Amino acid sequence: MTDARTEILRRIRAAAVPPAVAPPRHYLRHAPGLDETDRPTVLALFAERLTEYGATVLRADTAAAAVAQALDGARSVVAPVGLPDEWTADWSGEVLVDRPLLETARLDAADAVLTACTAAVAESGTLILDGGPGQGRRAATLLPDLHVCVVRASQVHSALPGALAVLDPGRPLTFISGPSATADIEMIRVKGVHGPRRLAVVLLP
Amino acid sequence: MTRSFLGWPAFPEAAEREVGNRQLRENVRRATHTIRGKRAVLAAERPDWEALRDAAAGIKDQVLANLESHLLQVEEKVTAAGGTVHWARDAAEANRIVTDLVRATGEREIVKVKSMLTEEIGLDAALEAAGINARETDLAATIVQLGDDLPSHVVVPALHRNRTEIRDIFVREMGRHGRPAPEGLTDEPAELAEAARLHLREKFLGAKVAVSGANFLVAETGTLVVVESEGNGRMCLTLADTLISVVGIEKTVPSWQDLEVFLQLLARNATGERMAPYTSTWTGLGPSKGADGDGPQTFHLVLVDNGRTRALADPTGRQALRCIRCGACMNICPVYERTGGHAYGSVYPGPIGAILNPLLKGLDDPQTASLPYASTLCGACNEVCPVRIRFTDVLLDLRAQVADGGKHPVERAALGAVGGVMEHQAAWKAAVKSIGLVGPLLLPRKIRLPGPLGGWTDSRTVPAIPRESFRTWWKRTEGDAK
Structure with missing residues (x-):
């Protein structure tokens, strides 16, 4: 008896699918209706799309005050390894540094998590995390109910193609487009099922 | 006991029963019209929508023409990144592989991310027979599982249920499987979602093994992609020690760049969103091979055929394997709108079910042979399909095969x-x-x-x-x- 791998590959060859032509790629590589180099417009679109999701957007020249404002009401915040200390300088709550790794139960009990990101997409209001410095492991941005993410303007791409091109597929990636949501009950959108129910973005120049 | 579509009546008989259910018709009509409206707005927002569809269809045709080399690439990349790749010819073999992998961990309860393939192969029932309790974690899949029901839609499996029915299921069943529904639970969708959050949180935190599917599998890099809304996917993919992903061989896309096409089409066409709230991608165990405490320490990928190579050998029908399971064809279908999903007797209902089931299983069974006739040939599905499947061409070809086979x-x-x-x-x-x-x-x-x-x-x-x-x-x- 042949093994499954050999048999499946044999069946694929036997199907004799003719060669395919190269796919046409005539779609846009930037967000429709705007000039990619017009940065203020790209950033305004990013903020608008995040706000549509119900995320809070705070635009500031430096992180500290805006982060403190975004964390208002939280008592504890998870801080991934590599997070700049000055981001939490204006905040008086408990900072839980994820080193040594916090127990899952500890993450679950934390009120908030503060991270950087690796890239963002204006058109879909998307934040992309790759676990790099200040971004944390995936569980840390999942269990606390409030996620505050600091984004630098230079990280914002107008549309997805630009962002995908700068990512490292070898790293575990999380694309976040608004807070956790469901429309499984009568197609009515409900915010907040398992992931963080609140999302705040601090957008730096 | 987990229910299945085994022994389901042929479409005309099943449809007659379903259209007699006024509540069901009302639920399905309301839901499909809501998604249709949202989709239309979001598709119209992109002036290059047709170009995205052209690209998606073209890329998927590349996949089908080069499937062998793509799968070998996936195997090489996943193995190099610390994962283990398994191959399964059919449902029984896939179920046996997953059951053995779970048994080896000694766990009796596992968590699952909604996956159409694991529904197709009946994995939950196979695990149950081996004494393993597989808990669904997607809200709609949870509603279906707790209600001892069957899925009726590929994106929203509990689309046939309204809020009051869901409340009753939660109140009756949650306590039997873990944390009970809160006292005085009403039928407000937000309250029902909160009840599911509380019920499932303890399962996520305690789970050692998770089973997922994948929306895409990138050949060039060996990367798996899961698109979801609720965060249950992230919970399963991140918190378990062992992750087992069960993926159909047609889910590959050639390159990382190709995701820019599919990720821009999928959510717009499926739920009328620009992007689904969460997209997770991972390649084996990642750069640290699981040593950095981020995600599972063990990763298995089970590549499943289960009739896909059969469909691949059908010159007209093979285009059905382009399908990315967005569900737009069922949302727009006048037949589905009236019968709901159960009439099709498969986890793949609607126009895609009418062609995919016969292509995967063959036309010997009268139930499967009845499906190509479950259509008015109006062609609305052709117009909304993000990968340009010509449903009507395939339906007519399958009808010809049924007739040539002496069925009529x-x-x-x-x-x-x-x-x-x-x-x-x-x-x-x-x-x-x-x-x-x-x-x-x-x-x-x-x-x-x-x-x-x-x-x-x-x-x-x-x-x-x-x-x-x-x-x-x-x-x-x-x-x-x-």
């Missing part, structure tokens, strides 16, 4: 006789003329055709036969209707 002897004989008459002009003219003369006298106003043809007249009124044929009328008046 009466229809064949009748068409043969008509064909004989139509080939001879004089005979055809005489036949048309005579039916005009004697038809109105002989045939009653309400006709019920005999035998198997009765199905046609049961739900339709045959128009009265005019005394004069079109040809005779034209000859007499030369088209002057006055």
